[in-house]
Amino acid sequence: MKKNIRLIVLAAVMSGSMLWLPRSVNAQGISGIGGRLKDPNAVYKPEVLINREPIPTLDFKMELVEILPGGINVLSPGDPRPSWLDLPPGYHSGWRVGAHGLESIGSSLGLNLMVGTELLQLDLNGIVLELTVNDYKTKAVLASQKLPLRNYQEAFVEFATAAAGNKRLAIRILPSIKYIPPLPDYPSPLQVLRIRDGLLVLNSKELLCRAGLVNSIDDLSGKELQFLYITGRAGLLVISYRPFPGASLQGYFQDRKLMFKWNDDVYELLSQEGPILPEGKWAAYVWQADSTPLEKPGMGGISSSIDRLTAVINRILQRLQQK
Numbered sequence: 001m002k003k004n005i006r007l008i009v010l011a012a013v014m015s016g017s018m019l020w021l022p023r024s025v026n027a028q029g030i031s032g033i034g035g036r037l038k039d040p041n042a043v044y045k046p047e048v049l050i051n052r053e054p055i056p057t058l059d060f061k062m063e064l065v066e067i068l069p070g071g072i073n074v075l076s077p078g079d080p081r082p083s084w085l086d087l088p089p090g091y092h093s094g095w096r097v098g099a100h101g102l103e104s105i106g107s108s109l110g111l112n113l114m115v116g117t118e119l120l121q122l123d124l125n126g127i128v129l130e131l132t133v134n135d136y137k138t139k140a141v142l143a144s145q146k147l148p149l150r151n152y153q154e155a156f157v158e159f160a161t162a163a164a165g166n167k168r169l170a171i172r173i174l175p176s177i178k179y180i181p182p183l184p185d186y187p188s189p190l191q192v193l194r195i196r197d198g199l200l201v202l203n204s205k206e207l208l209c210r211a212g213l214v215n216s217i218d219d220l221s222g223k224e225l226q227f228l229y230i231t232g233r234a235g236l237l238v239i240s241y242r243p244f245p246g247a248s249l250q251g252y253f254q255d256r257k258l259m260f261k262w263n264d265d266v267y268e269l270l271s272q273e274g275p276i277l278p279e280g281k282w283a284a285y286v287w288q289a290d291s292t293p294l295e296k297p298g299m300g301g302i303s304s305s306i307d308r309l310t311a312v313i314n315r316i317l318q319r320l321q322q323k
Helices: 306-322
Strands: 006-008 056-068 073-078 091-096 101-107 115-122 126-135 140-150 154-162 167-180 192-202 206-216 223-233 237-242 247-254 257-262 267-273 283-292 297-306
Touching: 056 115, 056 140, 056 154, 073 167, 091 257, 101 247, 115 257, 126 154, 140 154, 140 167, 140 223, 192 297, 206 223, 206 297, 223 306, 237 257, 257 283, 283 306, 297 306
Parallel strands: 006 154
Antiparallel strands: 056 073, 056 091, 056 167, 101 115, 115 126, 126 140, 154 167, 192 206, 192 267, 223 237, 223 297, 237 283, 247 257, 247 283, 257 267
């Protein structure tokens, strides 16, 4: 064991008779997306992450281990997780400050252990992860510790010692800090913007409309751009992959999806055949050209020089108002 890279945290010491408990807990990883617990009563809206600076995130592996005189024996990498998490047992990915989880571990060994974790701090100075080990059956707290860690620094939270054989059980944490890269602007105008069989979805549950479009431009100097527009209860929203007067950064293009947030609603435009922009994640700019709600939702596309955009949009508004 390399003591210079490991942090050993000693906690509550239990007798052997309390250690091996009857199995009464099925595998039930409860940590939600990104390590956050899901509120069953909350109205789910997808997150629209817009960052101009890198955001640190934490990946970590959690294991149930036995500490032996000569080393470490891994007893369980964690209980199986729900299929929708798409993570292997014991692995946690993409946590940001405030993320927390609660999950069982060691049920295959007959243990009734629930481990709660919460990320309290994550920055260039390191990590503070709070970890609590509970007996699921008795609700007793077996160990609770705040772990100040550096990147890749292992931690052991020892929660039980068996009288026979000098067995010591612990939860091992192996952290790794990663970064969400900053959201860039697409570097140049596209000659062709194409959306095939697009689905416009509101708050991940309501299909507003279905449409497709192809917009081409010849002038690639940046004076002319392709624009999408969406009509409905927000009025008329104009969107582009490049900044333009009146618009603000509200979302992003990524692969086959445009996602942005407006007035607490999240809009997703999904292209079912092929990506909207070339590979990458790119900024999406939104301008509310008119705030008058329109009863019928819809979408379309236009090509325009930036200095004529307002006139073009006014003609679209006049046409919509005549319907």
